[in-house]
Amino acid sequence: MRTSKLRKIKKYLPLYLMLAPGIIYLIINNYMPMSGIVVAFKNYNYQKGIFASPWNGIKNFIFLFRTNDAWIITRNTICYNLVFIIIGTVVSITISIILSELKAERAKKAYQTVILLPFLISIVVVSYIVYGFLNTEYGNINHLLVNAGKEKISWYSTPGYWPFILVIVNLWKNMGYNTVLYYATLIGIDTSYYEAAVVDGASRWQRIRYITIPSLLPTISILTLMSVSKIFYSDFGLFYQVPMNSGPLLDVTNTIDTYVYRGLMETSNIGMSAAAGVYQSIVGFILVLLANWLVGRFDKDSTLF
């Protein structure tokens, strides 16, 4: 018994060693500081530090639920994330399938690079690119509108357009990353399946529907589950920088992260900001467990854990 266990460890030793740096980093960066969560329940005093500061109960959480605004931000955060997940997944899969159907190798590489590029651009730079389009006086879009005989639109003062603008910007920026992930799974699918389907007389659409998509299902489910755990988080740059921090747009662009930033920048209350973070993490955690269990009811292989 012992010798076989030892032999097993010896056999997998290189793998354990490769795992070691990542695990040590995870422990130091994610697990050791976990005890600091208590600061969300305390009235933080710099001289006493986190653990000796006086307790505050759940007072730090109240500001997240008190006002109408607080529910607006929760609604915004969840809705945007749901739309991002659904549209992002559909578009990424579509593009990756199209990519895989391309015949020319060089074309494939070129397209992949071009699609991935926006992902690497800083969101602040992106916000100025958007500004170049949407500026009232000099922006490209208003230029086109005026040439077509229409009125200029003051984009940064009209909330109605922004859900669409933000979805488009987010898609443009992040689609490349997911596309590459799905593409990597796609090229791993055994070509003999496709050959057999062609022999059986399946059309292109039927091949996609019965072979490609089911093979992608594990990847889709893992990526979606991971996104669900982040459903209460938002890309701060996307929601703060891209709308140029414009006041009138706040009802449709304010998320939990930007709300906390705007509310606490001046009072710099550590306990309250920590409370917001705890709120986001706990909800995300519960949702991931729920979603994972749900997925497990349909297909055991697609679950995350």
Next chain:
Amino acid sequence: MKRKLAVLLAMVMIVSVAGSCGSDNDIITQNNGASSGAEQSSSQVMSAAEEPYVCKIVSVGEATTEASDEVAARASEILMEKYNIKIELVRLGYGSFVSEVNLMLSSGEKLDLIPSFGISTITAANTGQILELTDLIEEHGSSIKEHITEGEWECVTFGGGIYAVPNNKEKAQGYGIAMRKDMLEAVDFDISTVTAEKDLEPLFELIKEAFPETYPLVSDRGQMGYHMVERDELGGDYGVVINPTNADRVEVVNYFETPEYEEVIQLHYEWSQKGYIIPDATTYTEDAGTLIGMGKGFAYYTNTKPGIDAEWERKVGKEMVVLELVSPFKTTSGVSNQWYIAHQSEDPEKAMIVLNEIYTNPELSDLLINGIEGQHYLRDEENRVLVFPEGVDASNTTYSSVAWVWPNELVSTPWAADGADIWTLTDEFNKSAKEAVTLGFVWDNSAVLNEITACNNVKAKYENALNCGTLNPDEALPKLISELKNAGIDVIIAEKQKQVDAWLANR
């Protein structure tokens, strides 16, 4: 063979990770070692009975590390002679100062003296970021006491303890408008007809006609917050007193509900419709000085004090005229530039000694404010001012001069652009400004933090857009007021009124 190679590679990975963790620390200790090593050699000449105390000062303003180190070394020479104390000086940029100092305060790294730039004194006192100074000032701050009045000490006293040392500088403010002198003289307009903000309209019309590419009014980093209304913000966080120099009533009101506020934003909305305000004003990130210098703007609002036109000229690069619309008055916020001793200071007594010395020693203040003579400035003995050396100016100097941040600018030598008498003028200005009834009142916001957080988000929706004339006040102002009420602004105002009444009763 392959297995051994795999194990070897894995070990290399682990060691490199562990090694990189270690070398970070080494870099920090190397830096400390380098700076103390340089000072060791000079201190061996003056052998002290005990180890000299290193007092770390973190201030704000652009400066290179080399320039700051040189200034620190020279300052150390002065202080070593008298008190056996050395100085370490770090200057942080305006944008990152608050977050970096907050980090320093929470990490507990070595830190002694910091200015109050962007930090609320009462919040810092309540959360234990800074030390109480009452006894320290008694023992080691004798010269400081000579320059600060009772009323000014009140502004930094909470719960019976003094927590900050106010800077000696202009302690009052008026409000006005700064305009491009060349454009003003090109149009035919009599400035003396302007006594209130709305009188500027005919001038803006003339400017718009004469200079079609220029907008009469611009925003400052997307904001237009200076209102030509005399008011005491009572420490911020909503609730102001209008015309506080009038002793009759001390009523704390919601500024957004006052007729004065409505007048201002109606005016700005009309001007924006007429094209007098730069479009998309809220999205600009440049400051007004840059926009005016580029010719995109003609004027922007400002505070007024002796030397304000020279200050604007430095910002814009062209001659400016400042017209005062609200005469100067003194409130607690006038003494809002202060210095603190950080809670983690290893020897607060020595820190206070340094602060006291900076307050009184012209040589030391000149050094810390202006840099090294010959490198960053030259002394014009005849005119008793400072000038830039050949090839150096405000944009390329390695040690920027930001006098108002340091404890006592009045004891330093002024620059040629301000004139030799600026400090005398400032002193007179301080003494002649009308005092608000509420001077000395300090507001403690710890009971209403939730309401303030909610109100801040409502304010963020409307404030800038209303100030810059982007939103129609007829629709937006009622919404702003009702949303603020939902957020709990009346609770904040009631709390503030309670504190003001208690403070008045105690006098």
